[in-house]
Amino acid sequence: MQSEKSTPTGPLEGIRVLELSHILVGPTATMLLADMGMEVIKVEAIQRVDGLRGSRIPLGEEKAYERSPLFNTINRNKYGLTLNLKNQRGVGIFKDLVKISDIVVSNFAPRVMRDLGIEYLTLKEVNPAIIVICASGFGDAGPLRNFTAYAFTIEDMAGLTDLTGFRNGPAMIAGATFGDQVPGMYVALAAVMAVRQRCKTGKGQYIDLSMFETMSLMAAESILEYAVNGRILSRDGNGHPYMAPHGCYPTKDEGKWVTIAVASQEQWKSFCQAIEEPCLEENERFADPLSRWTNRDELDRIVEEWTVKHGHREVMEILQGVGVAAGGVLDGEELSKDIHLKERGFLQAVPRAYVGTHSYPGPFIRFSKTPTRIRMPAPCLGEHNIYVLQHLLGMSKEEIDELAKEAIIGNEIAQTLQVRV
Amino acid sequence: MNGCLSDMIVLDVTNWIAGPYCTKLLADYGAEVIKVEKAGVADGMRRWGPFPSDNPSSEGSLLFQYLNTNKKSITLNLKSVLGQKIFRELVAKVDVVVESFHPGVMDSWELGYEDLEKANPRLVMTSLSNFGQTGPYRDYKATHITLWALSGCGHLSGGKDGRPVQAGGWVCHYMGGILGALGTIAGYHYSQRTGLGQQIDISMMEAAFLAQAWSIATYSYRGQATYKTGGIWPFVIVRCKDGYFGLNVLSDTEWELFCAFIGRPELAEDPRFTSGLSRRDHGDAIVSLISPWFADRYKTEIFESAQEMRLPCGIVNTAADVVQSSQHKARGFFVEVDIPGVGPVVQPGGPFRLDDCEWRHNPAPLLGTHNTDIYGNVLGYSREELVRLRRMDVI
Numbered sequence: 091m092q093s094e095k096s097t098p099t100g101p102l103e104g105i106r107v108l109e110l111s112h113i114l115v116g117p118t119a120t121m122l123l124a125d126m127g128m129e130v131i132k133v134e135a136i137q138r139v140d141g142l143r144g145s146r147i148p149l150g151e152e153k154a155y156e157r158s159p160l161f162n163t164i165n166r167n168k169y170g171l172t173l174n175l176k177n178q179r180g181v182g183i184f185k186d187l188v189k190i191s192d193i194v195v196s197n198f199a200p201r202v203m204r205d206l207g208i209e210y211l212t213l214k215e216v217n218p219a220i221i222v223i224c225a226s227g228f229g230d231a232g233p234l235r236n237f238t239a240y241a242f243t244i245e246d247m248a249g250l251t252d253l254t255g256f257r258n259g260p261a262m263i264a265g266a267t268f269g270d271q272v273p274g275m276y277v278a279l280a281a282v283m284a285v286r287q288r289c290k291t292g293k294g295q296y297i298d299l300s301m302f303e304t305m306s307l308m309a310a311e312s313i314l315e316y317a318v319n320g321r322i323l324s325r326d327g328n329g330h331p332y333m334a335p336h337g338c339y340p341t342k343d344e345g346k347w348v349t350i351a352v353a354s355q356e357q358w359k360s361f362c363q364a365i366e367e368p369c370l371e372e373n374e375r376f377a378d379p380l381s382r383w384t385n386r387d388e389l390d391r392i393v394e395e396w397t398v399k400h401g402h403r404e405v406m407e408i409l410q411g412v413g414v415a416a417g418g419v420l421d422g423e424e425l426s427k428d429i430h431l432k433e434r435g436f437l438q439a440v441p442r443a444y445v446g447t448h449s450y451p452g453p454f455i456r457f458s459k460t461p462t463r464i465r466m467p468a469p470c471l472g473e474h475n476i477y478v479l480q481h482l483l484g485m486s487k488e489e490i491d492e493l494a495k496e497a498i499i500g501n502e503i504a505q506t507l508q509v510r511v
Numbered sequence: 512m513n514g515c516l517s518d519m520i521v522l523d524v525t526n527w528i529a530g531p532y533c534t535k536l537l538a539d540y541g542a543e544v545i546k547v548e549k550a551g552v553a554d555g556m557r558r559w560g561p562f563p564s565d566n567p568s569s570e571g572s573l574l575f576q577y578l579n580t581n582k583k584s585i586t587l588n589l590k591s592v593l594g595q596k597i598f599r600e601l602v603a604k605v606d607v608v609v610e611s612f613h614p615g616v617m618d619s620w621e622l623g624y625e626d627l628e629k630a631n632p633r634l635v636m637t638s639l640s641n642f643g644q645t646g647p648y649r650d651y652k653a654t655h656i657t658l659w660a661l662s663g664c665g666h667l668s669g670g671k672d673g674r675p676v677q678a679g680g681w682v683c684h685y686m687g688g689i690l691g692a693l694g695t696i697a698g699y700h701y702s703q704r705t706g707l708g709q710q711i712d713i714s715m716m717e718a719a720f721l722a723q724a725w726s727i728a729t730y731s732y733r734g735q736a737t738y739k740t741g742g743i744w745p746f747v748i749v750r751c752k753d754g755y756f757g758l759n760v761l762s763d764t765e766w767e768l769f770c771a772f773i774g775r776p777e778l779a780e781d782p783r784f785t786s787g788l789s790r791r792d793h794g795d796a797i798v799s800l801i802s803p804w805f806a807d808r809y810k811t812e813i814f815e816s817a818q819e820m821r822l823p824c825g826i827v828n829t830a831a832d833v834v835q836s837s838q839h840k841a842r843g844f845f846v847e848v849d850i851p852g853v854g855p856v857v858q859p860g861g862p863f864r865l866d867d868c869e870w871r872h873n874p875a876p877l878l879g880t881h882n883t884d885i886y887g888n889v890l891g892y893s894r895e896e897l898v899r900l901r902r903m904d905v906i
Contacts, residue, residue, distance in 0.1 A: 101698055101700060102697050164725070232842050246748075246757035247826060249833040250679055252679070252755075252828060262742055263668075263742075263748070265664065271722045271724075272686065275686065276689065280863045282697055283868075287865055287867070297866075298864075306859055307862060308682045310577055311574050313857075314573040314577060316829075317858075319561060327676055328656060344673075347675055351657060415654050417651075420665075423736075430646045431646075434645060437727065450727070452724070456712040457711055458709045458710040458712070459708075508764070510762065
């Protein structure tokens, strides 16, 4: 599978990761690691596939579980293995893989790892240098230890939801799944740090990562404000602590919005000229940054009167043209056609079975001497069983057929998949 | 006990949030991070706050303190030719440079990667910028809300009138910082193994994009849009007696469980609510039906009993709830940092702990504290030379 080439797949080529995770936290982490050249083997079971395979799928179609845009985005650059870990033989094979791997990334609850007999202390006996990272909602200790956690509920618990919403309005979910991806990024960070640690000591370790803790870090400023001044910051919608105008404004097209942030007196002058309202510059109510901020509601209404006459890209071009930060709120369709992302090579066309060729984003970090790219599409279920079992573990074809007969491995789903919207 | 990155030396010329957070992550886990600021101007975050008792003193900015723990501080004027020369001397002695200037600025000072590579072929140079080092938006201006909008994070937010509302906290900046640290360590690992340095280009628009990475495929597979989540079922927040509660009832199984939980099993049979899509369409009706149950109860009691049934949910915690959290206390998440001139201050701890690896939380440095240490001991300048350089506004 790893062909001979002079340029590496990335700066972290030569490191092998076993992924035992579902949905987003673990899979995002191993995607980032795989993008940088690590060999990531994603371990699913035909009796329990990654739940993300059920996201936004056309249920009636053949192999619908291969058609999830979410699964196929997050799991690229990974090898796909199926292994039933509720079976002793399956666990045995997993341990054989641990012997030849460097890192295990799991977002199964630590208690699940223990129930399956693959908790860190057992794996350490098999491979003393193994690094095991378990990401769970609240970590493996404390009163909330076994509580459920999802992206939005963790954002709620971490204080982020409370910071999001219009002024004098209720708290609102932020929208993007920060509560999964941010912990996932920290899991990847823990992995590379543990690799560096191992370079010094030769030893592996177990890292118990809490989504609640990592997301609380995103609310650092509000935590500091409360801890030291006893003050709870109130929601400020699309406003800013000192910039005005600063907001998200409607445009001439329904459902299209544009953000504008005027950061200085100089930018204010340019802004007034660009929107062809030079008298605005003379208006005392907006003459200096403090006045503008104090009168920002009135200012926002004036800005809106202008933005509703234009398209969001038009506003962006006009204002960026005079050095003012303006950005349209772009959706999936617009992002897939965005000229900046295209020219950056950020949208890569990748063919895949069952869905054909589509563009996927990333890699998210660029290296000038060890350039990285999407090398492989997200694996089909058990797609690389032969590569892993035969080439990496040296099993015979007969042994592999036996495993398939006992449904320890396979290529067809053997469960009813929960469809997620 | 040293940190896992104790063999890494970093020259840090970043300001504000993303860059300093990247280098904070490195410093907290053991790297020697030398923060470079221009005397008299300094990192703007020193002026941001929050300030203890709202007293805007020069060293009291709590966010600056938090973002710059464990770093050393030197002053240097990168706009002066002599300052640029000294910078190159420093580059020869370090492993990593992290910068977040507008693309082209370092090049204009002859401190671009090609220039620095000559001083140190093993150098890893991490460049964090709003839109990356290349591309049509390269020279665009951006604040957090701009990045939030252009990265795709914005379009998922917003309620029924459709107006998106910015994600709270500075989450897009932090995402840039975390990827910065991740890329830096990866590049450093490669450089240690091969002797080859390189430049790492991180765009904050692309970093924040990760939080909704599938929006492109969701559109391109079947022309679907991603869902808005502001107060639309299933992503609703309901009021309870002492605050707010967040629900996350997605699947049919979870819906049945939820109906049983609030003592309304008959709602599971209601033809309006039998599928995820139909529940979304009738979300307002659902919220009206369930609100009285929540309004009558306390958030902690709801949370604990819901969790016993494994129901996906969370309390909408305020900053006070987070600081007072018994879970954070049990895991020792918060630490106390003794800030000179301010006193002991509570700060969040690290994202994870590593075995046999110190996680440090020393206060941020006073401006220029390490000038004599770095310029004197590392580069060999005499005290007289340093005084002369200061008078010339080079350091």
